[in-house]
Amino acid sequence: MIEATPVSVVMRALADPTRRAVFERVAGAEEITVAELTRGSGVTQGAISQHLKSLKQAGLVIERPEGRKVYYRAQPDGLEPLADWMKHYSIFWRDNFDKLRAVLKDIDPEDTSS
Structure with a gap:
């Protein structure tokens, strides 16, 4: 099996238009929650969470839990x-x-x- 290179992982994560839109919103905000990302997106909160999971695995976003909320921001080196x-x-x-x-x-x- 061919192992994915870091650039392949990033490209795969950003290949999906919805995921790319989520990343752009995260990158455009200092920090943002799933609820804020869901508002006005036309995408369910569960789907947003799955996209964020993929972006996090690709090293494009990081999360900061605070109480019941999780704040996301773009990973500077992602x-x-x-x-x-x-x-x-x-x-x-x-x-x-x-x-x-x-x-x-x-x-x-x-x-x-x-």
């Missing part, structure tokens, strides 16, 4: 595996676009758009 993966490929694309630009300039040396 998106780091995804950012690192994107950085790796941005270098790849930047290098390839630079090469393409050079080839196009060789084809049309009078083109001054670059």
